[in-house]
Ligand code: SAM
């Protein structure tokens with residue numbers, strides 16, 4: 525049987541991509557017996573992706589700390605006393621060296637993060653230069669710099685930026701408990717500017733911010749009901765950092781984390797879902813369940829922005845144990861996960 529758009533829409537295991545999910549429908553997914561939820565998520569996953577291929581990104585904090593925003597989870601906020609030392613924008617040579625290292629270790633996308641509320645136009649010019657350099661190494665490029673205007677998004681797009689990361693973080697109703705210095709609507713506006721500039725959108729959230737299952741459902745519903753699903757959906761588990769208001773937040777039940785991944789996969793069947801922050805200290809088993817639930821992207825490399833990520837040798841071993849292999853990006857050549 526030939527699978528085309530029409531058969532996809534009529535076959536139960538390959539449902540059409542929807543943008544009209546109700547909260548009750550999403551909550552019903554969260555309430556499914558675990559085995560039923562995972563079966564459904566894995567079925568959707570296999571209809572759209574190679575179930576054993578995982579997209580590999582490496583992060584670099586190009587401008588660290590001293591951020592004026594008050595995001596309660598973030599070690600880089602100037603509102604909290606953490607061990608993060610503020611630093612200026614990194615020089616191009618140093619960024620290029622890190623990007624080469626990431627590429628040689630097997631990453632296919634390089635994500636540059638900056639602790640800004642919103643960059644000045646001069647900041648955007650500097651980052652545009654970095655994007656051009658990183659792109660010239662044959663890597664996909666991603667940046668997360670805070671709120672962007674449409675003109676700034678276009679400037680970055682013209683420099684060769686492939687993805688822009690800007691998370692919703694949590695539900696609109698829980699948001700006020702976490703951040704007071706910018707609104708949920710401003711986050712949605714930045715996403716819209718990125719989309720209008722023609723870049724791929726990377727947009728997801730964090731679990732472990734004291735939210736309830738309704739908030740998780742509402743976050744995923746908001747993402748799924750956008751006019752276009754984000755191409756990349758990072759699901760972060762809070763990295764609890766001393767000095768932040770959420771340093772002692774309750775940890776997320778690993779099976780609940782897996783459930784959220786599965787629901788994201790079902791709601792956004794064609795999006796790449798990233799098992800994002802929070803893998804450090806997570807054993808192989810919950811990670812394997814996340815991949816079974818439809819996660820097909822990770823951050824690779826020993827650091828996220830300011831906090832640790834699993835050692836590269838541990839991730840290579842995990843890939844070997846699970847028979848996973850790097851996903852080949854459309855525009856760049858496949859690279860094996862190799863030693864640094
Ligand atoms: N300043 C920019 C912004 O907020 O959009 C870009 C960098 S910011 C660190 C990017 C994202 O990292 C945040 O939106 C949040 O989802 C995630 N993040 C920050 N601190 C985290 C933590 N402690 N645990 C998990 N995710 C975190």
Ligand code: DTB
Nearest residue numbers: 637668758800801828829830831
């Ligand atoms: C995303 O969703 N997670 C990444 C990336 N986008 C920029 C950031 C995780 C940060 C974890 C805390 C830190 O290392 O500072």
Ligand code: SF4
Nearest residue numbers: 591593595598601639
């Ligand atoms: Fe600043 Fe981004 Fe951290 Fe919020 S998440 S404090 S905007 S660096």
